[in-house]
Amino acid sequence: MKLAKLFTMQKELDSYIESNQGIQTDVFKEKGLALLVELAELANETRCFKFWSTKGPSERQVILEEYVDSVHFLLSLGIAKGLNDLEEWPVGNQSGNLTELFIAAQEEILKFLRNPDLDHYRKVWEIYSAIAAGLGFENEEIIHAYIQKNEKNYERQRTGY
Numbered sequence: 001m002k003l004a005k006l007f008t009m010q011k012e013l014d015s016y017i018e019s020n021q022g023i024q025t026d027v028f029k030e031k032g033l034a035l036l037v038e039l040a041e042l043a044n045e046t047r048c049f050k051f052w053s054t055k056g057p058s059e060r061q062v063i064l065e066e067y068v069d070s071v072h073f074l075l076s077l078g079i080a081k082g083l084n085d086l087e088e089w090p091v092g093n094q095s096g097n098l099t100e101l102f103i104a105a106q107e108e109i110l111k112f113l114r115n116p117d118l119d120h121y122r123k124v125w126e127i128y129s130a131i132a133a134g135l136g137f138e139n140e141e142i143i144h145a146y147i148q149k150n151e152k153n154y155e156r157q158r159t160g161y
């Protein structure tokens with residue numbers, strides 16, 4: 001999947017948020033923590049690890065929105081480090097169930113935050129790709145959901161949330 005359009009949209013949104021909120025400092029770490037939190041929120045909605053409960057996962061649309069919140073911060077972190085020339089969404093060969101993939105994603109995000117280079121960045125994308133496959137999300141619906149949430153993020157800024 002091509003990433004250029006998403007990087008462009010993300011860059012515009014990030015600039016809008018920064019100017020709207022008067023951000024003058026480097027918020028890379030904040031965005032890194034935000035990605036870890038979004039990953040956990042996503043895992044929580046899937047309920048994949050809740051062996052103690054018989055309650056099923058949240059609705060597909062809820063899980064998809066959590067997923068694209070992560071995509072926002074992943075794009076944003078790449079832009080912050082000048083890695084936004086990544087053209088194609090990297091797909092790897094990660095195996096494992098969702099629980100294993102969520103743990104692997106957390107590990108790779110932490111490595112990337114310590115060492116924000118292209119290799120580490122690609123690895124995080126690869127795991128998110130495997131998570132999307134595990135959740136049965138197609139590229140088209142991810143793009144559609146990303147565009148919708150991107151617009152919602154502008155609205156939230158405009159309405160002073």
Ligand SMILES: O=c1ccn([C@H]2C[C@H](O)[C@@H](COP(=O)(O)OP(=O)(O)OP(=O)(O)O)O2)c(=O)[nH]1
Pocket residue numbers: 013014017068069072073076149153
């Ligand atoms: O520099 C930024 C900061 C935020 N976002 C986006 C990413 C994500 O889509 C949203 C933040 O997540 P969410 O909508 O869950 O915000 P929240 O404040 O955690 O919402 P809530 O209080 O509803 O949980 O803002 C960006 O794209 N760039």
